[in-house]
């Protein structure tokens with residue numbers, strides 16, 4: 142077999158034969174079971190032969206031809222080993238039989254095709270006219286598991302061979318990157334224009350914020366009204382793509398506004414970084430040896446970030462835990478750092494990396510991971526509010542909401558959705574202020590499981606006056622310094638609307654929004670159901686989906702709500718009516 146060319150990708154094919162009867166083979170081609178089997182086979186092959194891309198499976202009679210793309214980076218031995226692996230993995234659709242053909246690696250040969258290898262293979266494998274058989278074409282890699290339509294086949298023919306291996310992509314200008322993406326994905330001009338459009342963040346700033354940047358995506362920012370937090374009236378900016386989220390916060394806050402709104406507090410602004418030590422024969426001794434070095438550790442950590450120390454932050458505490466793992470006992474050191482107005486991930490990661498070699502020297506252990514924990518349980522924001530029974534619709538509503546809460550607190554299936562509702566509010570403020578949504582979300586869900594099972598982040602009770610009281614406590618690692626908070630102009634503007642003077646202040650506001658959101662969703666669910674309010678607001682999106690523009694949007698939405706059938710079919714008809722079609 143010839144070496145694969147070093148400059149471009151090429152297609153290589155081999156043929157597989159099953160020992161199934163012709164009837165079975167015919168069934169193979171049409172049955173979902175076979176689809177699963179062949180998909181499974183190919184998944185394993187793909188895994189085994191990574192980084193192959195674009196594998197096609199083409200039935201011919203009762204045999205299959207596999208074709209895959211080989212790249213310049215693939216060595217001859219790599220290509221050769223494919224054969225044995227494919228043979229090895231071909232079991233699931235072939236029962237043992239002498240009739241089964243097995244292919245040695247030597248029999249795998251590049252298909253000699255000119256410019257259209259895929260089209261050639263497809264033609265080769267197409268059943269004869271008049272047999273009534275339709276070729277089944279399964280694609281893998283970029284088209285994983287899909288049955289390729291003739292249009293997709295055309296696209297494949299036109300664009301293959303294509304590769305995602307683009308060295309130096311990050312060094313290109315934004316426009317050049319976009320051109321490459323557009324060629325790779327054969328984008329229509331309308332998509333290219335959309336991706337090139339400017340937004341309220343300068344493209345060059347965005348290019349510095351992330352890697353391989355080609356565009357920006359604008360998420361609507363709204364403000365929640367009616368919020369009174371710790372006696373102060375606030376408008377809270379929220380960035381979200383979901384309708385009814387901001388309305389719910391305003392509506393919930395309205396209902397407790399006269400009763401004082403929200404009261405908030407916070408446990409502190411401390412973050413934990415973990416350092417993992419392995420290979421210790423005497424982990425208990427190592428643990429104590431580390432604890433003895435507390436003051437040295439404090440110095441090492443604080444020396445990493447004099448600016449943080451100047452702002453009143455720095456080392457606060459030390460914990461050392463022993464974790465039993467299958468490979469032995471791990472010694473896990475926690476450094477607890479007050480990161481003040483920074484979220485603090487970079488700050489504590491630097492300290493953990495600086496400290497790790499010292500821990501190794503003191504204990505003889507092997508340091509491995511050195512990274513913050515997103516379970517920021519030393520940075521818990523709290524919010525509470527009481528809704529007067531008469532302000533929320535009476536005892537029946539209150540009791541229904543308590544029952545809704547109890548469901549969430551005892552059933553993880555419900556708790557996940559309940560907490561998602563809380564995060565609708567939380568993540569929207571976190572995003573609007575340029576903070577790290579994933580960090581806060583990870584912390585929230587880990588905290589929700591802190592008692593050993595996944596439960597509600599909020600607690601709801603009936604007060605002695607018969608009112609409804611809600612409490613939310615959750616880790617809130619957000620900052621005013623660092624990350625995107627200082628550099629994203631929209632985040633800066635959002636922080637200006639909030640007029641917050643510390644990360645703690647911001648975290649407390651976010652907790653209040655989370656509680657308001659939770660109240661709104663629970664009340665809707667326990668009374669009218671979510672669709673009434675949510676879908677009424679979502680109706681505008683449905684109108685836009687079917688092509689309504691300008692004033693048509695509100696009109697189609699209005700008629701959709703009236704019709705009580707908020708879906709695209711109805712919207713289509715209503716739009717046609719409005720346009721007099």
Ligand SMILES: CC(C)(COP(=O)([O-])OP(=O)([O-])OC[C@H]1O[C@@H](n2cnc3c(N)ncnc32)[C@H](O)[C@@H]1OP(=O)([O-])[O-])[C@@H](O)C(=O)NCCC(=O)NCCSC(=O)C[C@@](C)(O)CC(=O)[O-]
Nearest residue numbers: 385386388389391392558559562661662663665671674675
């Ligand atoms: C949607 C509402 C607020 C309607 O509630 P409503 O009582 O019909 O509203 P209203 O028209 O009587 O207005 C009352 C107030 O709501 C606000 N409001 C009302 N409409 C707007 C609007 N267009 N834009 C901005 N604010 C609005 C506004 O504050 C207004 O006061 P006003 O300004 O008139 O003095 C209510 O039904 C609600 O809160 N529903 C819950 C919505 C929700 O949770 N959405 C999230 C998406 S669903 C989800 O993802 C989470 C979930 C539900 O699965 C979580 C879970 O399961 O727990």
Ligand SMILES: NC(=O)C1=CN([C@@H]2O[C@H](COP(=O)(O)OP(=O)(O)OC[C@H]3O[C@@H](n4cnc5c(N)ncnc54)[C@H](O)[C@@H]3O)[C@@H](O)[C@H]2O)C=CC1
Nearest residue numbers: 448449452480481482483484485486487488577580623624
């Ligand atoms: N698992 C995770 O959550 C991870 C998150 N990140 C990212 O880390 C970034 C946040 O890291 P940071 O350390 O906050 O950012 P940063 O390193 O940009 O800024 C923090 C630094 O700002 C200085 N500073 C100035 N004024 C300060 C004040 N008043 N209070 C506190 N520090 C002050 C301090 O030197 C401090 O170390 C986010 O972008 C996050 O997405 C990074 C790694 C992991």
